[in-house]
Amino acid sequence: MPYPATRLRRNRQHDWLRRAVAETTLSPADLIWPVFVHDHEASLPVASMPGVERLSIDGVVKAADEARQLGIPALALFPVVEPHHKSDDARHAYDPANLVCRTIRAVRDRLGDAVGLICDVALDPYTSHGHDGLLQDGRIVNDETVAVLCRQAVTLAEAGCHVVAPSDMMDGRVGMIRGALDAAGWQDVGILSYAAKYASAFYGPFRDALGSAASLGMADKKTYQMDPANADEAIREVALDIAEGADMVMVKPAMTSLDIIHRVRREFGVPTFAYQVSGEYAMIQAAAANGWIDGRKAALESLLVIKRAGADAILTYFAPEMARRLAPGG
Numbered sequence: 001m002p003y004p005a006t007r008l009r010r011n012r013q014h015d016w017l018r019r020a021v022a023e024t025t026l027s028p029a030d031l032i033w034p035v036f037v038h039d040h041e042a043s044l045p046v047a048s049m050p051g052v053e054r055l056s057i058d059g060v061v062k063a064a065d066e067a068r069q070l071g072i073p074a075l076a077l078f079p080v081v082e083p084h085h086k087s088d089d090a091r092h093a094y095d096p097a098n099l100v101c102r103t104i105r106a107v108r109d110r111l112g113d114a115v116g117l118i119c120d121v122a123l124d125p126y127t128s129h130g131h132d133g134l135l136q137d138g139r140i141v142n143d144e145t146v147a148v149l150c151r152q153a154v155t156l157a158e159a160g161c162h163v164v165a166p167s168d169m170m171d172g173r174v175g176m177i178r179g180a181l182d183a184a185g186w187q188d189v190g191i192l193s194y195a196a197k198y199a200s201a202f203y204g205p206f207r208d209a210l211g212s213a214a215s216l217g218m219a220d221k222k223t224y225q226m227d228p229a230n231a232d233e234a235i236r237e238v239a240l241d242i243a244e245g246a247d248m249v250m251v252k253p254a255m256t257s258l259d260i261i262h263r264v265r266r267e268f269g270v271p272t273f274a275y276q277v278s279g280e281y282a283m284i285q286a287a288a289a290n291g292w293i294d295g296r297k298a299a300l301e302s303l304l305v306i307k308r309a310g311a312d313a314i315l316t317y318f319a320p321e322m323a324r325r326l327a328p329g330g
């Protein structure tokens with residue numbers, strides 16, 4: 001037998017052949033577009049996220065229409081809340097006239113169900129201290145927070161949000177939110193739980209975008225978000241959220257949790273989303289801006305490997321650019 005019998009390079013010779021044998025492919029349907037909305041007419045760039053802007057409500061409606069044209073299934077909405085609407089009890093989170101609710105109604109009016117709307121359930125945009133939960137005597141109190149999250153989730157459902165996405169990491173919130181939605185007649189509103197969310201340094205630019213970095217100051221979220229040292233614990237988090245009624249689960253950040261994405265997809269076989277967070281986006285954009293890496297190639301590669309790990313869909317700030325590129329002739 002000639003040496004070597006198997007030549008794996010044979011299948012790598014041509015572009016057409018590489019495409020034909022590719023085990024993983026990326027399509028616009030895999031991408032969810034996170035969008036920041038603010039209560040101003042002009043859009044405002046996020047300094048630490050080149051290419052990302054805080055949009056007006058109208059801007060979000062246009063973005064949703066663009067998503068529809070590009071084949072991006074859904075937007076994830078994040079409101080920039082004005083300081084005078086922030087309080088210790090986060091009551092503006094369940095005000096039906098708040099910015100995110102007005103945005104949801106505007107998009108639904110124009111686009112109906114053509115593009116999905118996924119909305120964060122967590123209190124950080126609304127708390128004066130920037131935490132995802134209520135702070136009492138220096139501690140984030142779980143059950144009291146969950147009660148507010150339930151009101152927030154029902155308010156979002158009433159405004160027309162398709163899927164609520166609890167990102168707060170309180171214990172037991174998925175089951176309580178499911179119960180609150182059902183009791184209010186919103187059985188068809190889904191839950192995408194941020195099931196395994198790590199306390200991560202990679203959320204920095206997001207907190208800049210929302211202005212919650214200043215509120216949070218030197219504090220961290222380690223008493224509720226997970227320790228990056230832990231993997232089995234992530235599996236327990238996911239198991240609990242599925243048992244409590246999560247329709248989809250999320251792992252976050254993505255590139256530092258490829259092992260977790262893989263295990264979750266393998267062990268549970270449920271729709272598994274990954275969030276390529278703001279810091280991951282910023283790293284690629286910063287290196288690209290310096291000419292140190294090819295930003296477009298790095299973005300594509302990063303998304304492909306997140307999918308290879310097992311993600312069914314990826315929340316990514318590259319969504320519109322990547323979807324344009326993935327379109328025929330793009």
Ligand code: PBG
Nearest residue numbers: 122124132167202203206277278
């Ligand atoms: C809020 C929330 C955060 C992100 C999504 N929802 C920040 C945080 O937990 O501090 C991060 C997203 C990103 O960095 O792109 N609960």
